[in-house]
Amino acid sequence: xxxxxxxxxxxxxxxxxxxxxxxxxxxxxxxxxxxxxxxxxxxxxxxxxxxxxxxxxxxxxxxxxxxxxxxxxxxxxxxxxxxxxxxxxxxxxxxxxxxxxxxxxxxxxxxxxxxxxxxxxxxxxxxxxxxxxxxxxxxxxxxxxxxxxxxxxxxxxxxxxxxxxxxxxxxxxxxxxxxxxxxxxxxxxxxxxxxxxxxxxxxxxxxxxxxxxxxxxxxxxxxxxxxxxxxxxxxxxxxxxxxxxxxxxxxxxxxxxxxxxxxxxxxxxxxxxxxxxxxxxxxxxxxxxxxxxxxxxxxxxxxxx
Amino acid sequence: xxxxxxxxxxxxxxxxxxxxxxxxxxxxxxxxxxxxxxxxxxxxxxxxxxxxxxxxxxxxxxxxxxxxxxxxxxxxxxxxxxxxxxxxxxxxxxxxxxxxxxxxxxxxxxxxxxxxxxxxxxxxxxxxxxxxxxxxxxxxxxxxxxxxxxxxxxxxxxxxxxxxxxxxxxxxxxxxxxxxxxxxxxxxxxxxxxxxxxxxxxxxxxxxxxxxxxxxxxxxxxxxxxxxxxxxxxxxxxxxxxxxxxxxxxxxxxxxxx
Numbered sequence: 306x307x308x309x310x311x312x313x314x315x316x317x318x319x320x321x322x323x324x325x326x327x328x329x330x331x332x333x334x335x336x337x338x339x340x341x342x343x344x345x346x347x348x349x350x351x352x353x354x355x356x357x358x359x360x361x362x363x364x365x366x367x368x369x370x371x372x373x374x375x376x377x378x379x380x381x382x383x384x385x386x387x388x389x390x391x392x393x394x395x396x397x398x399x400x401x402x403x404x405x406x407x408x409x410x411x412x413x414x415x416x417x418x419x420x421x422x423x424x425x426x427x428x429x430x431x432x433x434x435x436x437x438x439x440x441x442x443x444x445x446x447x448x449x450x451x452x453x454x455x456x457x458x459x460x461x462x463x464x465x466x467x468x469x470x471x472x473x474x475x476x477x478x479x480x481x482x483x484x485x486x487x488x489x490x491x492x493x494x495x496x497x498x499x500x501x502x503x504x505x506x507x508x509x510x511x512x513x514x515x516x517x518x519x520x521x522x523x524x525x526x527x528x529x530x531x532x533x534x535x536x537x538x539x540x541x542x543x544x545x546x547x548x549x550x551x552x553x554x555x556x557x558x559x560x561x562x563x564x565x566x567x568x569x570x571x572x573x574x575x576x577x578x579x580x581x582x583x584x585x586x587x588x589x590x591x592x593x594x595x596x597x598x599x600x601x602x603x604x605x606x607x608x609x610x
Numbered sequence: 611x612x613x614x615x616x617x618x619x620x621x622x623x624x625x626x627x628x629x630x631x632x633x634x635x636x637x638x639x640x641x642x643x644x645x646x647x648x649x650x651x652x653x654x655x656x657x658x659x660x661x662x663x664x665x666x667x668x669x670x671x672x673x674x675x676x677x678x679x680x681x682x683x684x685x686x687x688x689x690x691x692x693x694x695x696x697x698x699x700x701x702x703x704x705x706x707x708x709x710x711x712x713x714x715x716x717x718x719x720x721x722x723x724x725x726x727x728x729x730x731x732x733x734x735x736x737x738x739x740x741x742x743x744x745x746x747x748x749x750x751x752x753x754x755x756x757x758x759x760x761x762x763x764x765x766x767x768x769x770x771x772x773x774x775x776x777x778x779x780x781x782x783x784x785x786x787x788x789x790x791x792x793x794x795x796x797x798x799x800x801x802x803x804x805x806x807x808x809x810x811x812x813x814x815x816x817x818x819x820x821x822x823x824x825x826x827x828x829x830x831x832x833x834x835x836x837x838x839x840x841x842x843x844x845x846x847x848x849x850x851x852x853x854x855x856x857x858x859x860x861x862x863x864x865x866x867x868x
Contacts, residue, residue: 327667327668327682327696328667328680328681328682329667329682352696353744372742373742373743373744373745374741374742374743374744375739375741375742376740376741376742378680379643379644379679379680386739387738387739390736390739391735391736391737391738391739392735393735402728402742402743403743404743404744404745404746404747404748405666405696405700405743405744405745405747405748406700406701406704406705406745406747406748407743407747409696409697409700409701413697424705424748425705425751425752425788425790425791426747426748426751427747427778428751428778428782428783428784428786428787428788428790429724429775429778429779429780429781429782429783429784429785429786429788430747430775430776430777430778430782431728431733431772431774431775431776432728432743432747432776435733435734441786455786455787455788456788457788484684484687484693485667485668485669485682485687485693486668486693486695487667487668487695487696488695488696488697490695491696491697540684542684542687542688546684547679547680547682547683547684549679549680596684599688599689
């Protein structure tokens with residue numbers, strides 16, 4: 306399926322959209338297509354809200370954000386996000402703040418259709434005072450000392466659609482990832498629909514030669530989109546490196562609202578699709594992010610003689 | 611023990627060296643990138659050869675070919691001993707009690723070692739929106755001890771009242787009836803000296819100052835009536851060997867050494 310068709314078909318105005326990928330394999334190209342198609346009033350769920358979220362905010366796609374870290378990695382700030390939160394400029398942003406494990410537990414509850422998930426965090430924190438979904442319950446079982454135990458719980462998250470990026474999948478959606486695998490599989494299972502964007506679509510035999518590397522089986526996937534280099538400026542282990550220079554540049558671009566909007570007009574709205582964005586960056590640029598080979602040792606799955 | 615000429619030392623170098631010494635005989639460290647990377651790598655070369663760093667991205671036992679630029683740098687993954695998922699990392703490794711030392715930073719810290727990484731000002735309409743918790747809440751609740759490195763030591767950062775408590779120490783948790791696994795913050799390392807506390811019920815005390823820093827200066831830079839240990843040690847300045855390792859082996863390109 307093309308990215309255009311996948312976003313048109315699976316992301317609607319007002320939807321709750323989860324974009325996961327912990328620094329690695331961030332589905333940036335999907336975020337850009339959401340901007341191109343002008344989606345509005347989205348709730349974005351993402352543990353580490355970073356550049357692609359800042360871009361979607363600036364494009365006016367997002368009214369609510371659910372996150373546990375809102376920063377431009379270690380490279381500085383997200384200008385648009387800060388303007389939205391600090392001065393409601395150009396519009397207020399509803400923001401639900403969690404910790405990382407709080408978000409992980411929301412995905413775990415969501416993926417397993419549980420009403421809540423307990424975690425040993427938040428005791429004494431001010432986070433529950435600004436997020437009424439962080440609630441405390443009494444454990445139905447006695448603690449190690451025989452006493453009843455109080456513990457915080459988080460509610461499930463069940464996005465309308467989860468979009469992740471991965472290295473490869475087969476045509477039916479069996480998706481293989483390696484390197485940092487974060488929370489993507491749980492985020493897919495938590496969603497009503499799931500779109501997987503991959504660097505390449507491979508033959509069934511490639512996937513079946515290493516089934517343990519399939520982190521998302523086809524039954525959980527509704528659409529597979531081939532979109533090489535679709536995680537830029539983040540990286541795809543073994544395919545291309547992180548564009549650290551762009552992360553640093555983003556702090557400057559996003560600091561100036563006009564410059565940010567000009568950037569979106571040129572690089573997102575001014576390109577027909579991600580292939581054109583890739584081409585506009587140029588082969589010399591991509592050569593700078595190329596990586597060498599470091600192959601894993603094959604494993605022997607064995608076969609009955 | 612020889613020391614380098616004064617003035618040659620940058621704040622990052624000083625903080626890294628002092629933090630590295632605190633890691634003596636420690637095993638598992640949960641660390642971010644930047645100063646904690648410098649400190650843990652230097653510790654590996656000096657006082658803690660068996661140290662294992664677990665990164666928030668899920669990388670365990672990294673053997674990077676170059677100094678990583680982020681906790682998720684591809685060079686951390688290639689050649690690593692393990693890469694685990696977020697439920698494994700936060701659920702089993704951290705909450706399961708496998709981390710000896712967590713390294714955290716913050717915009718604000720109070721006398722009990724609770725931290726603010728969310729907002730300066732009011733949460734609803736902050737004057738500065740900071741990145742927020744990340745895994746800090748979990749690192750604090752579940753590591754046996756937490757070391758905090760603060761680049762700024764002034765009354766706004768070392769404050770009697772946090773603008774917002776993102777990351778509570780165990781005292782605050784216990785006040786709500788929730789017992790934490792670890793002791794919370796036990797060491798705070800700054801450009802002025804070292805503050806320490808023992809655990810629940812204890813507040814931060816000044817235990818050491820850098821050469822040339824007076825106790826009064828530290829007290830004036832702290833936004834509460836800072837307790838002072840009976841004997842305040844002087845932090846031994848970085849040795850030539852510590853600085854050489856840091857500059858030549860750990861961060862030769864000065865990625866983090868500022």
